[in-house]
Amino acid sequence: MELHLVEICFTLAFLGFTSLLVHLYYLLIWKPRSLRSKLLKQGIKGPPPSILYGNIPDMKKIQSAMVTTIETVEQTQQHHHDCFSKIFPYFKQWIDEYGPMFTYSTGNIQLLYVPCDMVKEIGLCTSLNLGKPIYLTKDRGPLFGHGILSSSGLQWEHQRKIIAPEFYMDKVKGMINIMVKSATPLLKSWENQIEAGGGIGHVKVDEDLRSFSADIISKACFGSNYSRGKEIFLRLRALQKIMSGRGLLIGVPGLSYIPTKNNKEMWNLQKGIRSLILEVVKERQKEKSEMDLLQSILEGSKNGELGRYSADDFVVDNCKNIYFAGHETTTTSASWILMLLASHPEWQTRVRDEVIQACDGCLPNVDTIRKMKMLTMVIQEAMRLYPVAPFVPREVFADMKFGDIHVPKGVILWIPLLSIHQDPTIWGPDAHLFKPERFAQGIGNACKPPQAYIPFGIGPRVCVGQNMAMAELKIILALILSNFSFTLSPQYRHSPSFSLVIEPRYGIVLLIKKI
Template sequence: MGVELSLMGKMILSVVVGGLVGLFLYLYNVMLLKPKILRSKLTKQGIRGPSPSFLLGNIPEMKKIQLQVISEQQNKAALSLAHNWPSTVFPFFEKWTNGYGPMFLYSTGNMQMIYVADVEMVKELSLCTSLSLGKPSYLTKERGPILGHGLISSSGLLWAHQRKIIAPEFYLDKVKGMVNLMVDSTTSLIGVWERIIESEGGTAEIRVDMDMRSLAADIISRACFGSNYSEGQEIFSGLRSLQKVMSKGMVGVPGLRYLPTKSNREIWKLEKEINSMILRVVKQRLEASSEKDLLQMILQVAKSNNDESGLTSQISQDKFVVDNCKSIYFAGHETSAITASWVLLLLAAHPEWQDRARSELLKICKNGLPDADMLPSLKVLTMVIQETLRLYPPVGFIPREALQDIKFKDIVIPKGMGIHIPVAMLQQNPDLWGPDAHQFKPERFANGISAACKTPQAYLPFGMGPRICAGQHFAIAELRVILSLILSKFCFSLSPKYSHSPVYNLVVEPKYGVSLYVRKV
């Protein structure tokens, strides 16, 4: 008996020791060996970068550089509309570009990245149609609670299948049919503003960014899900809270998202609540109507068990529905709302362009109500929107990952290497846009995007290549409708309370909102 217990004890000990050795080898591979091998494959090809620290990568250095810049900026005038915000929001990238050139290596945690601001390399990446180039895995892991495995974050066949379903719903002919809906939603907001202005004696101070969020949420809800903002208000509020919490977290630190920290517990709670709310809204929508819309199509595909993508083996039906609804809710209203807010801010700061856009609008839309056929004729407003998207692109970076070894511009990017294309920096590069790259000059787009820049591929507000934003036609139409209706009814100027401080909270947004003085025309 004693011999048996001794043998059992030795077996248990050997299993424990074996498990610990296996864990040690796994952690060694994940934290040290694999990152080192990935970096070495590119350093041998001449790509360098700052040396990473153990576990955290370059995060400590990034924070140190950021703090230095914040300290230097404290004494500057807050109202100054300096558009060269990338140098203060991402100062580490500017420093490393100066030291290593337009392509360099860096890491967040054990996640290895190649930063690509070389425009010829960006060209090649934009032309790539291979499924070997996809979205980085951290989008479905670290950013999973807000993006899941939906169209924005998925890769390979799963992405291709979702794109096939969702993209046609945002084709130009479909978008034209949504213009009247956009007009109705915006007209409701205008009525609210008119009542506020009247009660304030002719001029009111309005936080336009908050109203733009509500308006964009109402439009995307009605256009794609047959509901309105009031029905989805809790979902949008939850997504906004989740966005704020997640923007403060560190991406790429192994195991960090599993720890029960205060922020992680809040993320888990919000994710659970949002998922439940979406499924509840979906159920109510199904019971209320059988109208064919985007939600119905998503549900129809989720129920199919024999699609060619192998979807059911990768993601459950409920998760497929929830993740795609979250992607559309988040991307479909947050980016449009932020862009509309930036446009109103820039027009308030540049009244000559506000007057030009209004004058053109009143000639084309004599009753002040645009229709789908009038929108393309609003040339001045379109130039203003394009310049705003150049200076303040909603998405600061285009992230990619090499899902297999893949070659661009004689450089082999190894499997597992992340790729970060800095939209904001490319769109304000003086070598590409001229010495006035940091200035608000809509006239640069007078002859279209191709004539605005030495290399048109450096203009990337909607992404690039086959993964270009599926909703770009919807977004541009929505912005034209919202802004044309506001311009036809109101004049606006900057409030002294406005403090110009762009920040990156998963999207590029004004830290303290946008406060404007608004009065009727």
């Protein structure tokens, strides 16, 4: 009897082990090879991958070889903004080798790098079979979870119906006063630093801008303020830094579950952020509040359309998404804009004169920011050169066709937003230079084709917060320009880097004077 049980156990163990091997073979070898084969038959080539890591070793090798060159160029070409080839040299090398469309892999994830002429069709696709990649909820899960930034299908559709209306223009108009008031501590801080410096302030502006944006998103969307949500923002920032430190290691099976030092730290941060958000929610549930974003999310978590997604998870993940996207992206854009205006004093003067004339001695409001055409041009050009997100990823959840290309289920479309924004064949030989005048006649006349300018994404998944972001940028820049003049500090080092967003590696340091 005992021998019979041993044989059964051995057989079950053998079957389990065999099943595991078959699954790993399918996951690591057969599936990626099958997807590559289907693309290769259409003439789409790419660098040969390794098992388990895909092309990650190649990407690291190419990137390492570029480090010395990049550091030298950064100090000599501050007015030349070709950050794509500096940050992503492997893509530049593969474009030269395989053409504008090629396939590559990270871990067991198969990606298709797509050219600009394919972007329009992707943007026009409204099918729920095209959505955000699954890896976002796995590899980036601690930061994004299953919120609006990372979910797909019916889950995303439900979230967008709840969240998007809170960022319509009529709602954003009601946030303008909050934006102006939130800028007061920043302006006062800079005045104090100028006074302490004998007429010149030495300011690292991105840190102050981060607090400003965090205060706005807290007040406008969550009915609190930055001081109450400060710990949430600090932990989200720490989580972002850890994740960006993992670099290219996306799609390697099991990596997110290994109890490494970084993973343990991420898990602790994730747990802490969850607790802090649920505390905010608990306080909200005790009081009667006007309908804002948080209230809409709470209502949306009760309607029974969540499936296996718990109400708490729904609330926490979407709050994390809005907290992160609502302050980090605007902070980064404003920082780059101030750097560009500091580097181009003629444009700084022109925009300042426009702002002063539009405001006519008053604080900026909805009507006055509409008149700031040159400021809008500067923002648009800055977001062309330094878009917050350098890529737009989309996963194909069913076999689909874009143009003449058949894309098999499981492939991730990798839209190189940053590369398209700086392509000389689209924008001309001055594509890497700061020239806001290219937007003088609007976006439609700035480039051909129009899908070559997509700082807020494309298609149905275009950024829900773009109206708020543009208004916030105009308000803070108008207030800064009407109160201060500024130049780049000798301490400033021009070093764009990728940390989930395109941000200045060493911050933006300015020398500021009061007007």
